[in-house]
Amino acid sequence: MPIPILMPALSPTMEEGNLVKWHVKEGDAVASGDVLAEIETDKAVMEVEAVDEGTIGRIMVASGTEGVKVNVPIAIILEEGESADDIESMVAAASPGAEASSQGGAPSAGVVEPAGPGPASGAMGQSASANIANGQRLAASPLARRLAKTAQIDIAAISGSGPHGRIVKRDIEAALKNGAVALATTSTSVATRPPVSSMSDDKILALYEQDSYELKPHDNMRRTIATRLVEAKTTIPHFYLTIECQLDELLRARKRMNEGADGKFKLSVNDFIIKALALALQAVPDANATWTEAGRLMHQRSDVGVAVAIEGGLFTPIIRHADLKTLSEISNEIKDLAARARNRRLAPHEYQGGTSSISNLGMYGIKSFDAVINPPHATILAVGAGVEQAVVIDGAINVATIMSCTLSCDHRVVDGALGADLLKAFKNYIEDPVRMLI
Numbered sequence: 092m093p094i095p096i097l098m099p100a101l102s103p104t105m106e107e108g109n110l111v112k113w114h115v116k117e118g119d120a121v122a123s124g125d126v127l128a129e130i131e132t133d134k135a136v137m138e139v140e141a142v143d144e145g146t147i148g149r150i151m152v153a154s155g156t157e158g159v160k161v162n163v164p165i166a167i168i169l170e171e172g173e174s175a176d177d178i179e180s181m182v183a184a185a186s187p188g189a190e191a192s193s194q195g196g197a198p199s200a201g202v203v204e205p206a207g208p209g210p211a212s213g214a215m216g217q218s219a220s221a222n223i224a225n226g227q228r229l230a231a232s233p234l235a236r237r238l239a240k241t242a243q244i245d246i247a248a249i250s251g252s253g254p255h256g257r258i259v260k261r262d263i264e265a266a267l268k269n270g271a272v273a274l275a276t277t278s279t280s281v282a283t284r285p286p287v288s289s290m291s292d293d294k295i296l297a298l299y300e301q302d303s304y305e306l307k308p309h310d311n312m313r314r315t316i317a318t319r320l321v322e323a324k325t326t327i328p329h330f331y332l333t334i335e336c337q338l339d340e341l342l343r344a345r346k347r348m349n350e351g352a353d354g355k356f357k358l359s360v361n362d363f364i365i366k367a368l369a370l371a372l373q374a375v376p377d378a379n380a381t382w383t384e385a386g387r388l389m390h391q392r393s394d395v396g397v398a399v400a401i402e403g404g405l406f407t408p409i410i411r412h413a414d415l416k417t418l419s420e421i422s423n424e425i426k427d428l429a430a431r432a433r434n435r436r437l438a439p440h441e442y443q444g445g446t447s448s449i450s451n452l453g454m455y456g457i458k459s460f461d462a463v464i465n466p467p468h469a470t471i472l473a474v475g476a477g478v479e480q481a482v483v484i485d486g487a488i489n490v491a492t493i494m495s496c497t498l499s500c501d502h503r504v505v506d507g508a509l510g511a512d513l514l515k516a517f518k519n520y521i522e523d524p525v526r527m528l529i
Contacts (some may be wrong), residue, residue, distance in 0.1 A: 093178045095164040100291050101132050102439030108132050109157045109311065110165060117478040121168065128154075128165070133315035135437050145170045148178050161230070206227050231258035238263040312404040323463050328502040331461050334514045334523040338477045344524045348418070356419040358368045361397070361451050361478065365421050367520035368472055369393035369413035372447060374508065374516040379446050381467045382503045393489075396465065397425055397450030399432045406432035407444040407465055420528065449474060459495040468503035470513070473497040494521075 098108065109131040115121060122144045129136050133153040148169035152159055155200040161167065167178050231239075231246055236257045239246040242263070249266050251258035309317070338360070345358050352358075371372040372393040381388040408428035410421055431437050447469070450462040453476035462473035475495040482491045496517070500510040520527055 092170075093148060093173060094145065094168040094170065096127065096141075096166040096168060098159045098161050098163045098165050099130065099139055100161045101130060101135075101137050102443060105132055105161060105439075107158050107160045110152050110159055111136055111152060111467040112154050113150060114138075115147050115440050117147050117150055121145065121147060131311060132439060135435050135439065135442075137438065141168070143168055143170075145173075147175070155326060164338065177378065216277070230256060232260065234260050235263050242267055270382050310403060316404050320463055323466055327464050327466065328462075329464060330500055330502050330507070330510075331497055332500065332510045332514055333459065333495060333497040335519055336494045336518050337482070337494060338494050338521070341521055341524045342477075342492060352419070356422050358418055358422050360453070361474075362418050362425065362450075363521065363524060363527070364449060364451065364472075364474055365395050365397060365410055365413055365425065366416075366418055367517050367524075368447060368449060369372070369395050369410075370520050370527060371513055371516035373414045375513045378470060378505050378509050378513040380469055381446070382469060382501055383467075385439060387504060390446040393447070394445045396442070396445040397429075398448065398450040398462075399429045399474050401433045401435070406437060406442050407445070407448055408432055408437060453477060453494065459497055461497055462499050464499050464501055469501040470510070471499045472517070 098110075101108065111127050111129040114126045115128075121127065121141045123141055125141045126138045128139045130139055131137075145168040147166060149167045150165070151167065152163070152165040169175075169177065227341050230251060230253075232253070236246065238260065239249075244263075244266060246258060246263075249258055249262050250256070252262050253259040259366075265338065321510050341360065341363055345360065345363065349357055370393070372390075372395075376389065379390045379393060381390065392412050394409050394411050395413045396409045399406045399408060408425070410416070410424060410428075413421060416424070428437065428441060445465075445468060448465050448471045450471060451474040452460060453474055457475055458478060459475040459478070460473050462471045464471050475497075477492045477494040479490055479492050481488055482493065483489075484491070496514070498510055498514050500507075505513070
């Protein structure tokens with residue numbers, strides 16, 4: 092029978108995306124591995140490859156379409172011997188929005204509800220509560236989520252009967268029939284908090300003359316950044332610790348290393364900062380953690396994100412196992428990641444996750460600033476410029492290059508003394524860079 096191509100979930104948090112461009116047209120023969128289309132997620136544009144062979148029988152979502160929901164059919168592949176007549180009934184059932192239109196009855200036959208994105212949710216019928224307790228993403232179809240929200244029931248208390256334990260419409264209906272668990276009024280989850288109110292667009296626009304501005308619509312990246320920043324500042328109790336590091340020994344070591352590199356690498360101060368934070372997280376393991384409602388995730392490795400500014404926003408690509416990599420490996424890897432970030436060609440796994448992150452505005456001349464924590468991290472290090480200034484050393488006034496660093500901490504995970512220990516360890520590595528090579 093005809094094979095539907097579904098809008099893929101390219102990251103664990105993706106719920107919709109933009110279909111940027113088709114690389115095939117109706118009637119084209121395709122084989123497994125052929126590039127079919129380009130999909131834009133919240134930040135990146137990624138290629139989608141065919142997993143089956145056949146002929147493109149129908150393209151159901153045109154190039155340039157925005158806001159296509161995950162798991163919605165976007166095209167149909169015909170197998171050998173099949174024709175357009177074989178897909179007419181499927182087109183009617185599998186067109187975008189079919190799931191929403193089926194709320195009054197059984198799911199349409201053409202709509203497939205595969206397992207949710209990200210890690211497997213467990214065996215068939217595994218409870219959603221168990222998934223959450225194990226640190227996995229709750230697998231539920233968009234329709235099931237909407238029905239649960241409307242009925243004010245706790246979707247995490249429902250067992251899924253869909254593929255790999257996914258919660259689907261029939262599970263919500265069965266829960267309503269049998270008496271579902273109501274949402275707890277004392278819950279501290281983000282989903283049950285009252286929304287933060289802000290000025291409506293009408294009220295904002297009323298403050299300005301109509302010909303005095305141009306309205307530039309938000310793209311997916313800007314909307315995602317806005318959502319995550321509001322989430323961070325409204326759900327994470329931030330506090331800030333600042334320390335000053337003397338850079339002169341590091342600058343001398345950097346110069347010697349670059350002179351002896353024979354062009355194989357060129358270290359930046361930021362490479363040393365990444366390595367120093369990674370080692371500091373290993374030296375103070377209690378700070379290398381993430382908050383969850385079930386408990387703290389104590390990370391074994393230091394996966395350090397580095398903020399990279401691009402036109403219209405930023406990426407935070409992750410240097411995995413930065414504590415184990417040499418300075419030259421970190422340098423070459425971050426250059427590659429930054430270049431692909433600026434072209435929006437990073438895969439989601441290259442900028443999602445991590446255990447802490449760095450935002451360095453020193454190259455812009457900023458001496459110090461406070462950064463917003465990037466969930467699910469518990470810390471972020473804001474790095475300012477290295478500035479020559481007068482300092483007192485052994486009772487004498489000297490000139491030294493001083494860099495100000497501010498650590499933003501999630502107080503649920505990192506207390507003041509613990510954050511201070513982390514900054515102290517970081518300072519020790521920065522001021523004595525030979526220790527990074529041991």
